[in-house]
Amino acid sequence: MFSTRIAIATRPPLEALVRDHYDSVWRFAARRVGVDLASDVAQETFLTVQTQWSRFGGRSAVRTWVFGIALNHCREIGRRNSRELLEGPMLLEDAETPSADLVGKLELEQALAKLSTEHREVVILHELEGLTYEEIGTLLSVPSGTVKSRLHHAFVALRKTLTSPENIQ
Amino acid sequence: MNIHEDLKAYLDGELDPRRAAEVRAAIEADPELQAEIDMLKKIGSSLSAHSGGPVTGKEAVLAGLKQKPTRRPRWTLPSYQLAAVAGCVLVVATIFPVFTQAKQASPRTAALAVKHLAEIENKAVEKDAGREAEAPAYSSAELKSDRAQGLIGKGEERTQAADMPVIVDRDIIRNSTMTLESESVTKCLDQASALVTSLGGYMESKNFSRTEDGGGTATAVAKVPTDQYSTAFAKLHDLGKVLSESESSDDVTKKTTALRAQSAYLNKKLANLQRQYRNASRRERADILWRIEEVKDELGGTKTNLKNLTNAAAMSTIVLTIEEVKKVGLHEGSDNWSGNVVNSAMNNFKIAAQLLGAVCINVLAFAPFWLPVALFIWWRGRRPSASA
Numbered sequence: 001m002f003s004t005r006i007a008i009a010t011r012p013p014l015e016a017l018v019r020d021h022y023d024s025v026w027r028f029a030a031r032r033v034g035v036d037l038a039s040d041v042a043q044e045t046f047l048t049v050q051t052q053w054s055r056f057g058g059r060s061a062v063r064t065w066v067f068g069i070a071l072n073h074c075r076e077i078g079r080r081n082s083r084e085l086l087e088g089p090m091l092l093e094d095a096e097t098p099s100a101d102l103v104g105k106l107e108l109e110q111a112l113a114k115l116s117t118e119h120r121e122v123v124i125l126h127e128l129e130g131l132t133y134e135e136i137g138t139l140l141s142v143p144s145g146t147v148k149s150r151l152h153h154a155f156v157a158l159r160k161t162l163t164s165p166e167n168i169q
Numbered sequence: 170m171n172i173h174e175d176l177k178a179y180l181d182g183e184l185d186p187r188r189a190a191e192v193r194a195a196i197e198a199d200p201e202l203q204a205e206i207d208m209l210k211k212i213g214s215s216l217s218a219h220s221g222g223p224v225t226g227k228e229a230v231l232a233g234l235k236q237k238p239t240r241r242p243r244w245t246l247p248s249y250q251l252a253a254v255a256g257c258v259l260v261v262a263t264i265f266p267v268f269t270q271a272k273q274a275s276p277r278t279a280a281l282a283v284k285h286l287a288e289i290e291n292k293a294v295e296k297d298a299g300r301e302a303e304a305p306a307y308s309s310a311e312l313k314s315d316r317a318q319g320l321i322g323k324g325e326e327r328t329q330a331a332d333m334p335v336i337v338d339r340d341i342i343r344n345s346t347m348t349l350e351s352e353s354v355t356k357c358l359d360q361a362s363a364l365v366t367s368l369g370g371y372m373e374s375k376n377f378s379r380t381e382d383g384g385g386t387a388t389a390v391a392k393v394p395t396d397q398y399s400t401a402f403a404k405l406h407d408l409g410k411v412l413s414e415s416e417s418s419d420d421v422t423k424k425t426t427a428l429r430a431q432s433a434y435l436n437k438k439l440a441n442l443q444r445q446y447r448n449a450s451r452r453e454r455a456d457i458l459w460r461i462e463e464v465k466d467e468l469g470g471t472k473t474n475l476k477n478l479t480n481a482a483a484m485s486t487i488v489l490t491i492e493e494v495k496k497v498g499l500h501e502g503s504d505n506w507s508g509n510v511v512n513s514a515m516n517n518f519k520i521a522a523q524l525l526g527a528v529c530i531n532v533l534a535f536a537p538f539w540l541p542v543a544l545f546i547w548w549r550g551r552r553p554s555a556s557a
Contacts (some may be wrong), residue, residue, distance in 0.1 A: 015231060018231055019231070022226075022227045022230060026226065027224065038225075038226075043226055043230055046230045127217060128216060133178070133181070144183075148174075148183060151181075152174045152175075152176075152177045152178070155177050155209055155212060159208055159209070159212060
């Protein structure tokens with residue numbers, strides 16, 4: 001109870017929460033359900049955050065809690081639309097980053113597409129959304145060690161795909 | 170522990186200090202591990218390079234937050250329990266009046282319609298007289314209630330009355346029975362069918378049976394348009410000798426007018442409810458939807474009753490019984506006259522025997538009464554001769 005009161009006392013204003021996390025939630029949703037539905041998911045997520053804000057007990061980081069809500073909304077939309085999750089473009093167009101990358105975007109898309117759902121999920125959450133192993137573990141309800149293992153195997157697979165002869169050519 | 174599995178975690182700073190030191194030492198000592206680290210960095214950098222992108226909808230969410238500032242709940246501990254109790258009270262408070270109102274809706278609307286029947290009839294009379302009739306205005310408490318709820322708007326009651334049908338023709342259900350005697354039952358039945366069909370009616374049922382004495386009887390139920398009823402009834406007289414006939418009629422004009430008025434009223438109410446539904450909030454829509462279904466049910470029942478009555482009034486019913494003329498005399502069935510005579514004699518003998526048997530039984534049955542009297546008379550008759 002005491003820790004909850006502290007968490008409530010130190011929680012940021014809702015508006016600041018939206019400013020801090022909206023972009024990452026939107027991108028997360030765009031990668032899972034597509035750009036067209038990303039705004040809907042993000043708005044639903046922050047609507048839920050708004051209504052449930054008083055119940056947030058501070059047992060996890062705010063970002064993890066918000067991503068958990070977004071994940072549930074993505075799953076709900078996936079069920080409603082009878083489509084596979086994680087079907088959005090995994091790599092989004094970034095106006096600030098020119099395409100002169102170390103590895104081509106198309107090759108990366110193809111390499112990510114070849115990953116299993118579990119591996120692709122941790123890669124997106126860690127590499128693209130910047131969540132820590134512990135946050136991902138909390139979000140996916142798995143131990144941090146499992147997150148580390150999945151990430152390792154995902155990168156081995158990515159490396160294998162990206163260094164294959166057809167990609168080198 | 171496999172050092173390769175920890176390279177990514179080392180790069181992400183997710184290892185504890187002791188394990189991180191071990192991995193760092195291994196990388197420095199092994200160029201192959203160094204190359205692997207470089208590859209992981211390269212892939213990670215490539216992924217991060219595509220982590221951005223244009224985001225939409227953020228301003229809308231922020232604007233929404235400004236419009237609906239959240240308030241901290243006053244009750245923190247039992248809030249969900251209080252919410253559950255409040256929800257139950259709200260549901261009961263919402264459903265109960267609607268339920269009771271719906272239960273009262275049918276008699277209310279019927280009474281309302283009947284109440285205005287006389288006014289509508291007056292309107293018809295005024296129209297017939299060539300005067301401009303003014304439509305009656307609703308003034309019942311029930312209507313006020315509906316108006317208060319927005320189901321009937323101001324002035325709509327007059328429109329509703331104006332929409333109500335003006336009575337010109339009365340709706341009368343006619344029924345009659347007729348018994349005819351004819352030389353040929355089948356021929357008479359065919360003629361009756363042809364007559365009914367020519368007048369636009371039909372035979373609902375026909376039945377012919379032959380009796381033991383060789384005669385025949387036919388029963389038919391004819392349906393004729395009400396405007397042709399008199400013609401049909403008169404022409405059926407000509408098909409044979411009328412043994413009996415009866416007519417009855419039921420004026421259902423009031424009933425049909427009441428049902429039409431009720432139907433118009435419910436249509437108006439339904440339209441208003443549908444308009445309310447379109448403008449209602451999500452929470453109110455469930456209640457309105459429920460009321461719409463109730464009104465639809467009531468409207469369906471009203472229309473069905475009206476249709477049944479108008480159908481019954483449109484076609485009159487004539488129940489026709491045709492009996493064959495009974496033939497008397499021995500020439501009837503002359504082929505078997507001797508048999509008929511024997512049968513007749515046997516019947517007469519049977520009747521006489523039955524009569525004799527009945528007398529004997531009665532004599533025996535009443536013996537306790539007449540036998541003592543007879544014995545006394547007999548004894549008195551013998552006594553003088555004995556003394557002599």
